[in-house]
Amino acid sequence: MAHAVSPLALPLPEMPALAGVELASVAAGIRYKDRRDMTVFRLAPGTTVAGVFTQNKCPGAPVDWCRAALKGGKARALVVNAGNSNVFTGRAGRETCERTAAETATLMGCKPREVFIASTGTIGVPLPTDVLLAALPKAAGALTEDAWGDAAAAIMTTDTFPKAATRTARIGDATVTINGIAKGSGMIAPDMATMLSFVATDAKIPAPVLQKLLQRGCDRSFNCVTVDSDTSTSDTVLLFATGQAKHPRVPAEGGPEGTRLLKDFARALNEVLMDLALMVARDGEGAQKLITVKVTGAVSAKSAHRIGMSIANSPLVKTAIAGEDANWGRIVMAVGKAGEPADRDKLSVSMGGVLIAAKGYAVPDYDEAPVNAHMRGREVLIEVDMGLGRGAATVFTCDLTHAYIDINGSYRT
């Protein structure tokens, strides 16, 4: 089932080549017909890797595989397929990962534990391993540095547009590049949309330092985006550093020197991750509006984040915004249901920059015209000040529309 491109879609940026990364996307025919559904990355020797994975307690076999492989800190290849998530597939699922890694390792001349694997698509259907493996040599023979756009498209499932971002950063006097692609539309579904993202840089960064940078970046980006509160069994973000660029050495332990050297790199990485995360919200299943929720004045940043997510996940808030209704009462409700410290009589709520409710009251005679105009736009801003402390967080979501029901209520068959 194809869906109309999201009205919030962004164009694919020009993606530069990145030294040490070759990619290819091919039509393996795992589930989709007549489209590329398998992507392979070949990574230069010496590539370090970091990863962040779903918190779901029933993860897919590829997540288990990557978590184990990550311990080595080195990567030489990535294999991604769309159409089958290899989740809840028991021993067969584990064997698929083992065989895929072994076969890829032979083709690439590396160790199986240097091969990373991600799958997205239907849950609970054994992945046709032979079909996947049969396509591997074809992909290995088609590797090129200029296929980032193809890869962004080949990893899509219910996504309505391909998602990619790129930045450059300075490390010492050198310029390095960061490229990233992502897919995701609902938080998960059989047939549907897990969030996957693969980011690479030509910088040379020790794995433990890379891991810290990625975790921090994800906390502010992917972990601040929600479509429907459902958490995929397959969510995976991987960051590869090929080490091909020439720049001052980053100490293995990071430390103050590492922080100083990587300050601009961290800025650029965070921008790539945020760009990609926002594209996922923009492609939320059925999304008509991108919603930004800014919470300030909470007792802590963690508390602010939880309050923000409570608002962003509230079906009543999201349906009101779909209906272009500045229904701030539902925002008060969502603040209260978060279970975080809240004082009704210190709370204020703004929409589109206009203060609507403050200190336990609706603001008498606030100007409704600009608020109503704001609600009719494609991007809606909700600001909540808790009036309690200095904790702040910003989270992103989309509205809840009829199209979400259409997409997710349809038969799998």
Next chain:
Amino acid sequence: MAHAVSPLALPLPEMPALAGVELASVAAGIRYKDRRDMTVFRLAPGTTVAGVFTQNKCPGAPVDWCRAALKGGKARALVVNAGNSNVFTGRAGRETCERTAAETATLMGCKPREVFIASTGTIGVPLPTDVLLAALPKAAGALTEDAWGDAAAAIMTTDTFPKAATRTARIGDATVTINGIAKGSGMIAPDMATMLSFVATDAKIPAPVLQKLLQRGCDRSFNCVTVDSDTSTSDTVLLFATGQAKHPRVPAEGGPEGTRLLKDFARALNEVLMDLALMVARDGEGAQKLITVKVTGAVSAKSAHRIGMSIANSPLVKTAIAGEDANWGRIVMAVGKAGEPADRDKLSVSMGGVLIAAKGYAVPDYDEAPVNAHMRGREVLIEVDMGLGRGAATVFTCDLTHAYIDINGSYRT
């Protein structure tokens, strides 16, 4: 906006008179036109009271009032209005409660703190207190023992059918009656649907004992029902015991003697609460199907409850059921996202009594025909066994349909 009666609606039962309770419902004109929107209960001297309230941190003024009044343990009157929830109304909201209690106390010849108050409807709009108070004498003049059905209708907001239940129970050799009414359709919304329930009995039960019975009963009934995961700022359940029936004395401290005497009463009370809670799920906004989620084999009852609620609140599970799709992969996802102990390879999932997935695999060649027939029915049963321990819980919800979006995406005006 009127909505079609839920296809899951149940008929209003014949409600008997209950000694010590007189009621009246009148058209006060607080917000609705041409319908009864205010209900008053007069309770016999000596009536004890128990209450359970929303966990929302931004509760309405009537919830604050009832929590304080409950400390006295005695009730002589209840005033309920529909159309305005008196939530987020600041000092004016508190004054509305104080004036309503004072005026009612004068009419009924009791203390203000023996008057209980509940409001449901729009958030953030000051309640027109004078309109409410003007209708009080009219209600007080119309009190009768035979108005339970009227009251069930007068407390409705977006509900599509009135909700009432009745049982008798034995205490010693005496027969006592328990009557209850409820309203609720979404978990909350301005203009919309908070969950309120008022239950009364002619039994004579000390307030602390009554409170324990009510809390336990709510834990198994109202606290096991969810429509959309949103928690009202006004949810209120009150239980009144008028003490008019003649039966052996229940010790003030309860104890083993109290437990023995009240065993059948507790059974009947739980049945009334469960009947009412299920009616709320049956009237969930846009509901086409009643969903029962049974979780067994969890590490504890609490864990089972959390897993059940994670399934029942998952938009992806609920949209799949709306689409009559036995999408068990989404159930696995929802189990995993609950954050409770789970072992993918010990988990099993049944739908309509048919085992679909077990021990980390889809059951090969399970019989799809009875499952598909089950999915087309009005009541859907999901059973999950965690395979870890003996914790069990059952929760109830409804499917997520286009009508939910219609109801909640419409303008308030």
